[in-house]
Amino acid sequence: TLSSSKADDVSDYAIGVLKGNLVHLNHIDAVVQLRPSMSHVFSGRAYTRQALQSREMNGGASGSKASSRKGDEHPEDSKDHAEDSEPWISLTYQPTGSNISTKYHDKMISNEGGPIDFTMRNSDYVMSLCPGASTSSRHINKCQAIREMLLLPLEERLKKWFTEVSEVNQFDALKHLAPTYSEEEILKVLPEYAYLVRGLWVCKSSLLFDDGYASKRDRVLLEFTKMESIPSDTLDAWIRLDDPKRKRILFPLCKRRGILKDYKFISADLSFLKRYPHIVNEQECAWSAREMILHESPKMCSTVPRKGKNSTRPNVASKGPHPNTSKGRDGPAQGSDDLVQSVLGTVFTANKVRSMQAVVRDLRQLAAKYASNRKDVSKFQALSDAAKYCASLPHDKLKSSILLVAVDVHDVFVAKHENKLALRNVLILLFRKKEPNATLTKQEILAAAAKIIKREVTDREYHQVVTEICISTEDGHLVLKNGDEP
Incomplete structure (x- = not known):
């Protein structure tokens, strides 16, 4: 890279060397300027000066002109002379595989060295991982939010992220919220809090709005599952222009195109559609059932648009x-x-x-x-x-x-559970003995398991059962789910 500017803070810069699946980062101690050899330029100027001097010796009108030109060139020659006095160092190119380049390459991928203090804002880094608009302030520190959410159970983690941080997310970005979970475990929980729309996971409307506005938002999302854009007049019929929640519904989902007079869905994740076809099929069936419910709504029956030419999915529910x-x-x-x-x-x-x-x-x-x-x-x-x-x-x-x-x-x-000695049956028994909305502790569950099923419960089994039927409270206790999750 050619650069003549000085780095005010070298911690803003680093050089990365990729080896296998590891990126080795190296400090930058200084920024220097490189320039190509100018010998061909200097030789050309020397030839011009020699020609002018010979014309001056011949005299005449041409000599006066030459003298004039030479006078004009004097400041430039002085400048060249000043540049030549700078301590430029000639560099020799070292090809890949040479002893010198191999030596420096090995040094750059060594594990020695201290931590690098980068000054890139955490929110900017996480924003690059999570497309879509935030449900709250656009200046929210998402990296800090991730650190806080990693302390919560997976269900609460996803719900809090969708409702408080970002409504629309790529699956690859959501995996950063659950680094200790497999993709199958995440995909099992994810549909409880989000819809799949064009490969992106979008927060369920019931988590953001009441029944009236939730139905309006669902209608918009349903149409985006069929086509990439929705005409403005269609959206105006569903959500009035003066509706105070219109921007709150549309802004995170789509962008208005004034010339085309429509609203376009923000993006699509085609890679997810290719990698998980079984999830796509399940979500299409869920959308078909959801469409049937929306058609039953009196507010929506009169505003259902006809399918456009760019429709990508048949209306399965109507069959x-x-x-x-x-x-x-x-x-x-x-x-x-x-x-x-x-x-x-x-x-x-x-x-x-x-x-x-x-x-x-x-x-x-x-x-x-x-x-x-x-x-x-x-x-x-x-x-x-x-x-x-x-x-x-x-x-x-x-x-x-x-x-x-x-x-x-x-x-x-x-x-x-078909197995009478399953841990789930222990939790069912404990909750039935208590009053509604009662809580349990881990110690209480493990003690009951040792007494009832007479065996040791592994951490994996405990975590799986608790995730399936319980929700953690702020004080770490467990309460039975209410069963109303979408």
């Missing part, structure tokens, strides 16, 4: 009947106990703790998912009908069916 229309057509195949237990078991496989309202919502999503499956039409149609049938049952009858696969703990249902 099936209304979820409540199957109540009268349940037969031995559609409403059998085996199918009912199967669909309810699927609900509690994805989420170990569910409320009654959440079970109904999950059943409707399952019905849409099964109806869209074309691999085994008859089988999945029967499962879809069973899910619709369960969702339409009165709560007392639905509760009787739920108890086939879950345990009632103070009006919240916790999935049964």
